[in-house]
Amino acid sequence: MLDIQRISKTFNPGTVNEKKAITDLSLHLNKGEFVTVIGSNGAGKSTLFNAIAGSFYVDAGAITVGGHNMTFLPEYKRAKRIGRLFQDPLKGTAPNMTIEENLALAAGNGGWFSRLTQKDRTRFRDRLALLDMGLEDWLNQPVGLLSGGQRQALTLLMATMNPPWLLLLDEHTAALDPGTAEKVLELTKRIVAEGNITCLMVTHNMQQALELGTRTLMMADGRIVLDVSGADRAGMTVEDLIHRFKAGTGKTLSNDRMLLS
Numbered sequence: 257m258l259d260i261q262r263i264s265k266t267f268n269p270g271t272v273n274e275k276k277a278i279t280d281l282s283l284h285l286n287k288g289e290f291v292t293v294i295g296s297n298g299a300g301k302s303t304l305f306n307a308i309a310g311s312f313y314v315d316a317g318a319i320t321v322g323g324h325n326m327t328f329l330p331e332y333k334r335a336k337r338i339g340r341l342f343q344d345p346l347k348g349t350a351p352n353m354t355i356e357e358n359l360a361l362a363a364g365n366g367g368w369f370s371r372l373t374q375k376d377r378t379r380f381r382d383r384l385a386l387l388d389m390g391l392e393d394w395l396n397q398p399v400g401l402l403s404g405g406q407r408q409a410l411t412l413l414m415a416t417m418n419p420p421w422l423l424l425l426d427e428h429t430a431a432l433d434p435g436t437a438e439k440v441l442e443l444t445k446r447i448v449a450e451g452n453i454t455c456l457m458v459t460h461n462m463q464q465a466l467e468l469g470t471r472t473l474m475m476a477d478g479r480i481v482l483d484v485s486g487a488d489r490a491g492m493t494v495e496d497l498i499h500r501f502k503a504g505t506g507k508t509l510s511n512d513r514m515l516l517s
């Protein structure tokens with residue numbers, strides 16, 4: 257479902273601020289794989305997501321999603337097939353539009369809100385009820401009134417309304433309080449499993465990285481330095497992970513947000 261062949265990305269090339277953020281990185285994900293990604297600050301996790309989502313074009317290599325070469329496809333076209341959630345719950349929804357209007361946009365209604373049918377509304381209500389946050393009775397409320405957790409849950413629903421070929425979760429629960437984060441994570445697991453959605457999730461929480469999904473990647477200096485799955489991963493502890501990282505890179509894994517988890 258995702259095939260990345262030897263991509264590289266350097267920011268500000270030829271200047272004093274030159275930064276090689278991704279170096280010769282390859283990755284293959286099968287349909288339905290749920291993969292967690294961890295790494296130190298500046299390891300290139302967000303840059304990898306930006307490259308896949310099309311926030312910029314890579315300098316070298318190729319990115320194929322769902323069998324389609326997306327390497328030079330603009331971001332807005334990739335967004336039809338690639339869902340993405342950010343740490344900031346305010347991204348991904350339009351605050352001045354109602355919940356119903358946001359869902360209509362996500363459903364591919366093209367903004368023809370006046371053409372929303374009762375069937376559409378029932379579908380939206382059913383999906384919102386899944387969240388167990390009472391939002392199904394709030395269809396005509398502006399999204400700007402929702403709490404961060406409600407908004408992130410809504411964004412998740414929108415990103416998976418039409419099941420994406422690939423879902424990118426960039427620390428999407430990190431800015432939520434622990435209880436809400438747990439709830440959004442449970443929802444994530446459910447929606448991803450039900451839709452058999454291929455998913456890459458960046459997390460700073462190493463325990464979570466080992467517990468969720470079926471495979472864990474560790475990044476350092478713009479490369480994937482560890483890729484564990486199956487029996488190798490099943491018995492792994494956080495200490496093993498830290499040890500393997502150090503053995504593979506000669507460096508200590510450090511991420512400021514890890515300290516908080």
Ligand SMILES: Nc1ncnc2c1ncn2[C@@H]1O[C@H](COP(=O)(O)OP(=O)(O)OP(=O)(O)O)[C@@H](O)[C@H]1O
Pocket residue numbers: 267268275276277295296297298299300301302303304511
């Ligand atoms: N637009 C940009 N322009 C210049 N440098 C950038 C840009 N985006 C990222 N970088 C640099 O590329 C490197 C990788 O950054 P990236 O944000 O991908 O790391 P990360 O693994 O997501 O880190 P963190 O956990 O701190 O969010 C860093 O050195 C960063 O400063």
